[in-house]
Amino acid sequence: MELSVPHLNERVSAAPGVSPGVVEDSETLLREIFFPYHVQGGSLQLAAVSLRELRKTGFSVHRKKHVTFELVENSIKMRLSRPRKGIAWKIEGLAEILSLDVRKITGFDNKSLFVIIDTALEDNPGHASIYAAHPEKGDAYARKIRFHLMELLTNVKTLEIIFQQ
DSSP, X not given: OOOOOSOOOTXXXXXXXXXOOSOOTTOEEXXXXXXXXXXXXXXXXXGGGOHHIIIIXXXXXXXXXXXXXXXXXXXXXXXHHSOOTTOOOEEEEEEEEEHHHHHTOBOTTSOBSEEEEEOOBTTBTTEEEEEESOGGGOHHHHHHHHHHHHGGGOOEEOHHHHHHO
16 A cells, blocks of 8 residues: 655655654654565665655654554564565564654755655554655666665664663
């Protein structure tokens, strides 16, 4: 199911009825990382940041200060319960990303390549989505910029470690 984001304006929530507010620069974002889809042989795969996510559905993250251990654990269990072409997935961990680090990634024009939209859900008020700032530029553009986001996915920890902090 594609998320229907009516805008790419970071200063306006896409889910005002359930949202705790727009994503602040100081927030820690959590991205679920799975084997073998996101990581194989210890290496991050291109699928870790899909073009479809950047351009259409949103690169889903949890806003750490607005979620609980149990909520993230249930999200992981739900993803693991879905059949995946006969291949069993397992959780590698969660990548911790500082929202300011995403926003600091700029192009030649010194404008951010990504936006982080508050896309809270009824069952997850801490949901947010990262999009290419210009999804209309197509897949070739998304291919060029995704590597910048992939570089932020290297700080992977277990769910238990993240919520002990």
